[in-house]
Amino acid sequence: MKESPGVVDLLGVLAYAELSAYARMTEDATTLAPSLGDRAGLSELAVTEYAHFRLLRDRLAELGADPEKAMSPFVAALDGWHAQTRPADWLQALVKTYVGDGIAHDFYREASRNLDPSIAGLVDEVLVDEGRSEFAVERVRAGIEADPTAGARLALWARRLVGEALSQAQQVALARPELAVLVAESVGEGEADISRLFAKLTEGHGKRMAAMGI
Incomplete structure (x- = not known):
């Protein structure tokens, strides 16, 4: 079974993201975690995350796509990010895991919402929180409580993450026109549609920042 290029691109970028x-996360756990816990x-x-990658890889193969070829167009943009x-x-690693990945996940979820239910359901499955929020929020809040000056520094870091994430999304869309078309079909092509999308992404970002006490 062959799927549209836009769908293959969406699953490909998600697979490489996962x-x-x-x-x-493996590197951060080894080099930055302050305790064994x-x-x-x-x-x-x-x-x-690796289990999610395997789900996406297997679905790409089921759709008749080569998973490695589907991921390869996004390697440069994501590695650059x-x-x-x-x-x-x-603390910066935790904020990146929660805020940086979170806004990207919101974008991909919006891009998939009008797709075939089996594809949209898979996207929802691999973007499920799985305890990420609780893990990051508890530790960031504790870090700010121990050092109140960390809050301002982490707020600046979070703003940088969002700016870089949006820049990355633009690079991906420019590199893969089929994916850009899919996103336009999902969220609308008009200025008002794009404004609503960014308002929704901004709202989600604000909630995450508030949850961490930043």
Whole structure:
């Protein structure tokens, strides 16, 4: 069964995003976690990301697409995003996991909402929270309580993450016109439609910031 190029692109970018998240969380758990408990907790989240990658990889194969070819157009953009937003410490890593990934997930979820239910359902499944919010929020709040000056620094970091995430989304859309068309079909092509999308993304971002006490 063949699927439209836009759908293959969406699943491809998600597959590489999940694979990258697994690698990044594993590295952060090893190099930045301040305790063995924190290392174990983030490693557990990383394992979940890899399981999501496998679901996407397998669905791409079922659709008649080569998973590696489907992911390859997005390697440069996503690797660039991670290189430009490498966390300097544990709290920055948690904010990136929660805020940076969160706004990207909201965007992908919106892009899939008018697709075939089996595809939209898969996207929802791989973007499910799986304890990510609770893990990050508890530790960031504790970090700010221990050092109140960390709040302002993390707020600046979160704003940078959002700016880089939106820039990354533009690069991906420019590189893959079929994906851009799919997004336009899902959210609308008019200025008002795009404004509503960004308002929704901004609202979700604001809720995450508030949850962390930033």
